[in-house]
Amino acid sequence: MVNCVHVLHLEDDNDDAELYHLLLGRITDQYGGPHLEFTWASSVDEAMRLAEEQDFDAVLCDYQVGDETGIDFLAWFRQRHAHLPFIFLTGHGDEMVAREAFMGGATDYFVKDTGLMGPERLYNALIRHTKHHENGRRKKMFKDTLDHMRTQSLSLLESLNDAVCVIDLATHRVLYANETAIRTFNGRFIGARCHEAMHGAQEPCGSCKMQQVSSRNDFMHYERYNELRDRHFRVIDKRITWIDGTEAVFK
Template sequence: MKSVRPAEGPIRVLHVDDDEAFLRLTETSVSEIDPALQFRQTTDPTAVLDRLEDDGIECVVSDYRMPQLTGVELLERVREHDSDLPFVLFTGQGSETVASEAISAGVTDYVSKGGGLEGFELLANRVRGAVEQRRLEQSLVATREGYEKLLEAAPDAILVVDAETGVLLEVNTAAEELFGRPREELEGLHQTELHPEDDREYYRDVFEEHAGSSGVIRDKRELSVLHAEGHEIPVEINATTLELGDQRLVQGIFRDLRGRE
């Protein structure tokens, strides 16, 4: 039997089907294809929601036609409980109507029971792919939340700018205080609008010169930003260039130099 790349860590899957023999066949076949997939079984779709909590399930695989509920009706119940838990419909009911109902209800994937071993290989790949994608998304959310906490805890103003356009994408609370403006006003501005109007072309050149480098921006003249009340504030700017996917960002730390030697 063809093997596939193992997932990172075990994946607990709840398989729902009223055919006990097929449940056993699926578990045996899939475990040989991908040992990371740990199948639990139930013939009772009405018990699924309790099993999700108790067994730490990361994906549901369900037949369509069952005595108590259809697979789509079960999917609707699962979606009320967890809006993005991977749910794969694994069924011999291959009509366009069933597929349309499943898609409308938010099914993650649809795999036909036909096809012998290739069908089980396809199921294993679809389940693993869906769970890995969800794990990645959850990891990114956790990373983002951690970054935002660090951003907000920073004593200096931090601004994240699109390196290509110069537009502010994100600022922290310290930036609101430094500029005397809420973040809703700051985010979306061009970075030159942070500085005195007469010097904006100069700051545009400074930004473009340092957009590809990192470190404290050292210039022949004192750098300053413009407060909402109209006065200038001397600052030290430490810029770091970051690559996020295909987007290049500049994170600037603006340190207020008032009262400092």
């Protein structure tokens, strides 16, 4: 939940900046929504300095800033913040300006309007785009964390001296095998059926116990003789959901 949105506001007209801060503040008070905290910059150079010194949730930018345009700042900003909400304001509607802004990576575009609905639409856009960006950021962080955990888990499995493999419950195909498993059974593993890779059999083993692992909380311990290796193996089976969502057995 976004409670406060820190906005970098690039506007060379001090009166316009103060008016918008006042009007948007009233919208916040009226609807009890997230608070907007503004940091004002009156030039592109100042906005660049502030953007390097502080973290912002969104940018509100006038199109014409002195002898420069907000497009100059947008191009610089997008090289550093590819997805942060960036909303343009302009004194008059101009399709060419809007097209230039969107092609440059602007998130939204509004004509300056201090009437009844103008500030409300702008406020809603700031909150909506900020929430969308924050949700995307959190999803990416969660995905990156999961990817890191998976990488660490696979690295741990590769370091084990025990043979480890993951087998698709429905097809009996091997989804994963660590180096120890590949060396132990001296054969092609990934994509092969487990009875082919481990036992050299064309059909599933009659004594296969994988389907008996019905609960994710249960471990099945047993001993199994392997004809190819002419030795007995102690086996532990556990039902899992693999990385791609496949119902599988960790063996």
